[in-house]
Amino acid sequence: SRTAVRDADGVVTVGGLDVKKLAEEFGTPAYLLDEDDFRARCRAWKEAFGDDADVFYAGKAFLCRAVVRWLHEEGLNLDVCSPGELATALDAGMPAERIALHGNNKTTEEITRAVEAGVGRIVLDSMQEIVRVAHVAERLGKRQRVQLRVTVGVEAHTHEFIATAHEDQKFGLALADGQAAEAVRRALKLDGLELVGLHSHIGSQIFDTSGFEVAAHRVVGLLKEIRDEHGVELPEIDLGGGLGIAYTEHDDPREPREIAEGLRQIVTRECAAAGLAVPRLSVEPGRAIAGPTTCTLYEVGTVKELPGLRTYVSVDGGMSDNIRTALYDAEYSVTLASRTSDAEPMLARVVGKHCESGDIVVRDAFLPADLAPGDLLAVPATGAYCRSMASNYNHALRPPVVAVKDGAARVIVRRETEEDLLRLDVG
Ligand code: LLP
Numbered sequence: 404s405r406t407a408v409r410d411a412d413g414v415v416t417v418g419g420l421d422v423k424k425l426a427e428e429f430g431t432p433a434y435l436l437d438e439d440d441f442r443a444r445c446r447a448w449k450e451a452f453g454d455d456a457d458v459f460y461a462g463k464a465f466l467c468r469a470v471v472r473w474l475h476e477e478g479l480n481l482d483v484c485s486p487g488e489l490a491t492a493l494d495a496g497m498p499a500e501r502i503a504l505h506g507n508n509k510t511t512e513e514i515t516r517a518v519e520a521g522v523g524r525i526v527l528d529s530m531q532e533i534v535r536v537a538h539v540a541e542r543l544g545k546r547q548r549v550q551l552r553v554t555v556g557v558e559a560h561t562h563e564f565i566a567t568a569h570e571d572q573k574f575g576l577a578l579a580d581g582q583a584a585e586a587v588r589r590a591l592k593l594d595g596l597e598l599v600g601l602h603s604h605i606g607s608q609i610f611d612t613s614g615f616e617v618a619a620h621r622v623v624g625l626l627k628e629i630r631d632e633h634g635v636e637l638p639e640i641d642l643g644g645g646l647g648i649a650y651t652e653h654d655d656p657r658e659p660r661e662i663a664e665g666l667r668q669i670v671t672r673e674c675a676a677a678g679l680a681v682p683r684l685s686v687e688p689g690r691a692i693a694g695p696t697t698c699t700l701y702e703v704g705t706v707k708e709l710p711g712l713r714t715y716v717s718v719d720g721g722m723s724d725n726i727r728t729a730l731y732d733a734e735y736s737v738t739l740a741s742r743t744s745d746a747e748p749m750l751a752r753v754v755g756k757h758c759e760s761g762d763i764v765v766r767d768a769f770l771p772a773d774l775a776p777g778d779l780l781a782v783p784a785t786g787a788y789c790r791s792m793a794s795n796y797n798h799a800l801r802p803p804v805v806a807v808k809d810g811a812a813r814v815i816v817r818r819e820t821e822e823d824l825l826r827l828d829v830g
Contacts, residue, residue: 406437407698407781413743415781418807422700422740425812426779429805431702432720434790436815438473438808441696441786444659445477448688451663459503461644461689462488464787465697469806469815471495480523482644482687486513493520503550503641503687507573514539518547526550526602526641528575530582533590540595547595550602550641551576553583555621557614559606561647564614574604578621587629600682601625604643607690612657615642616669623673626682636679642666644687648694650784651734656691690787697786699724699802700740701764703778704756713750716770718780721755722762723799725782725789729761737765741779744771753780757797790816798824 406417415422418437425435448458459482460474466483471492474481481497483489484505492502500523506513507528514532517525518539527533527549540547552575558568570577576586583601590598603618622640630636647656666684674681701718708714727733737753748769755762764782793801800819805812 406435406440406696406786407738407740407783409738415738415740417698418812419810420807420812422698422781423779425805425807426700426702426741428812429803429814430818431700431779432718432724432802433700433818434697434724434785434802434804435700435781435812436697436786436804436806438696438806441470441692442473442477444692444696445474445479448659448686448692449478451659452684452686453663455683456663456667457683457685459641459685459687460692461687462492463791464689464693465789465791465804466491467804467816468495470693471497475501480685482689486516489513489517489520489522499523505552509535511535511539515543518543518545524548524550524599526552527586527590528552530576530586530589533586533593533596537590537593537595545595546597548597548599549590550600550639551583551586551590551598552602552604553578553622553625555603555605555618557603557605557618557621559609559611559614559645561608562611564605564609564611564617566614566617575602578625583625584628584632587625587633591633591635598637600637600639600641602641602643604687605645607645608647609645610647610654610656612662612665615662615666618642619666619669620673623670623677623679626674626679627677630677630679637682639683639685640670641685641687644689644691646688646691648690648784648787651736659688659691662686694784694787697789697804698781698783699785699789701753701780701782703774703776703780705776706774713752713767714770714774716751716753716774716780717756718753718764719756720799720802721757721764722759723755723757723794723796724802725764725785726792726794727788728763728766729759732766735765735782735784737768737770738781738783739771739774739778740781741777744773746771746773748772749774753782757799795819795824800824
């Protein structure tokens with residue numbers, strides 16, 4: 404991660420700017436995002452996959468107008484999974500044909516908006532949706548490009564995957580019980596649909612890429628069945644997102660180039676074996692692009708030592724700006740960011756200010772024993788699924804996102820105010 408870097412003088416910086424100065428200017432808590440890093444990650448994915456593949460950034464990781472513009476400029480496409488994300492993408496000028504719409508329960512209204520806007524791809528997730536999208540498209544006199552999300556029976560998380568994973572989940576149509584093949588049969592019959600490919604997403608925060616290989620193998624297997632049964636070769640496959648990032652020093656993420664080469668090889672080999680033309684490949688990284696670009700900056704409020712146990716360090720945010728520790732037992736690291744200290748390390752737990760004992764930001768961390776109210780703490784790798792999953796629990800005001808580029812910082816999502824909260828309260 405390039406965010407929250409300590410330079411030779413011991414100053415913690417984001418995009419070259421001292422976080423202490425950023426705290427003075429923008430307040431805490433705040434998400435500090437390195438725009439160059441975000442763009443560099445976009446380019447790394449784009450270059451790794453080349454011109455004969457597409458990279459769809461998964462907007463659920465973190466989305467706002469500035470991000471949409473960066474994606475547009477860097478030549479990435481965008482995966483949205485809700486009307487809100489679609490509205491943000493269109494508002495910020497992402498061309499509709501570069502947007503893919505996901506979701507396991509898209510309403511007719513949402514589908515209508517997407518088809519009217521001309522989105523490049525809708526990823527079909529159920530039997531009902533096949534009919535729903537076809538009807539909308541026919542009514543609008545259009546033929547909508549669609550992919551079918553298939554559940555390949557691979558479940559991958561971090562360092563392990565299970566190739567015979569149970570299909571007991573809400574997304575997609577299963578290969579194993581013939582639902583996917585049946586969905587293809589139905590989709591091919593409908594005039595409103597142009598079935599262009601198959602989609603698979605196997606999990607998140609994955610380091611072991613063999614799960615993708617098994618998924619690719621099974622997806623190509625269905626492409627072959629489709630060719631044999633219907634005489635059509637679908638021209639696209641999407642292998643989803645899920646690439647892991649380094650939250651702590653124990654994590655060892657793969658580079659986009661490695662992923663791209665691996666996927667390309669396996670797809671090419673499988674297609675050659677099946678006598679199929681190699682389809683256009685796409686992927687949907689979210690976390691791997693947004694995650695490492697951002698750190699959250701907090702101010703320490705109270706320090707409470709529990710003798711023989713640990714020291715509880717309370718910061719001015721918590722589960723409302725980062726639910727991941729409470730929800731997934733996620734691991735983060737933390738750095739004293741406002742000064743250097745030679746004090747002995749103490750075992751600390753960084754907690755938030757919410758009325759819940761589970762309100763933990765960093766479960767176990769060593770911080771200098773002279774830590775005191777007013778110190779700043781930086782938690783790196785909070786760019787994905789932190790602001791996007793932030794809440795107003797206890798009427799917390801969601802922190803701003805500050806983007807740093809070329810030595811200048813600007814707010815791209817402003818801090819919420821009490822007026823924002825009260826505006827919705829119309830009783
Ligand atoms: N494509 C599809 C269809 C997805 O469902 C997801 C994530 C992605 C792409 C992007 O996955 P990524 O590259 O970001 O791992 N809230 C959880 C993560 C949920 C991911 C859901 N789907 C977390 O904070 O870890």
